[in-house]
Amino acid sequence: MSFSIRLTEEERKLADSYARLHSITLGEAFKRALFEKIEDEYDIAVADEAYREYVDSDRSSRPIEELWKELDL
Template sequence: MAFSIRLTDEERMLAESYAKLQAISLGEAFKRALFEKIQDEYDVTVAKEAYDEYVSDGCKSRPIGELWKELDV
């Protein structure tokens, strides 16, 4: 899939400089940045859900050894 975006001259120069520093194409630089952002937001969402579950359970925790036994680690 291909797409195009409009950049100001300043944005283009910054993106090109970054790609050059990383020794990657401009397209690869945008692709990496996009998927890094997606992963970061996904991680934040999962962490928030886990924290909300922890709070709704009364902020109860248990020793890590119990979890290891449960996971057979």
């Protein structure tokens, strides 16, 4: 699948520079950026859900020092 993106001259220069810096094609640079963004948003969604589950469970955290003492570390 292919697609096109309209860029200003300044945006194109920046994207070309980034691709050259990383020794990849402009298409690969955009592909990597897209999937990194998707992964980041997925990670945030998973973390938010885990935090909601933690809050809803009525558990509480404790200082790491207590765990170290408990484990004799």
